[in-house]
Amino acid sequence: MNICQKIYLRRKSKRYLYYIIFLGVFCVLCYQVYFLKVVTDDVTRSLVTSTAKVSSLLSTIRGVRQIDMAKYKPNNHGAFVCFDSQEEIEYSRINDDYCDCVSDGSDEPGTNACVNGKFYCETDRLTGYLPAGRVNDGICDCCDGSDEWAQKFPQVRMSENDQTKLGRYQSPCPNLCPEDV
Known part of the structure; x- marks a missing residue:
């Protein structure tokens, strides 16, 4: 194998390494966005539920003007x-x-x-x-x-x-x- 082929293979392997790193970073970012959406939905649902609980409790307190x-x-x-x-x-x-x-x-x-x-x-x-x-x-x-x-x-x-x-x-x-x- 001559020197040109070695340089070509080294560049090609670096390119694949960059693709793999880019793909990994992209997957992590996608996961973060998905997780943020899930957490936000859960928190919103929790707040709505707790607000509904309080309002239903308030509407059922007997003996209060x-x-x-x-x-x-x-x-x-x-x-x-x-x-x-x-x-x-x-x-x-x-x-x-x-x-x-x-x-x-x-x-x-x-x-x-x-x-x-x-x-x-x-x-x-x-x-x-x-x-x-x-x-x-x-x-x-x-x-x-x-x-x-x-x-x-x-x-x-x-x-x-x-x-x-x-x-x-x-x-x-x-x-x-x-x-x-």
């Missing part, structure tokens, strides 16, 4: 902050029938777990707030019966006729709200 719902949004850590004590509790512990915010009962607006808790009758303009002890006690206090959401039957049941005479009803509650409410 609509204008006060902003107070029940989770903080940056995804937790609920008690109104008076500023204590952080897990968001899932709202309305879990255990009083975590002992000083104000703000974590239990829809149950009777806290002695100082308040339940808001959303459709009842006249009554407004009820003491938490009157939630699920078997007696209908809100005109729509929303305070008796567990629909527990009292042990001693009055007749329908007696309930109508007294104007006080037992669970399960009839909807007695005026049509314009």
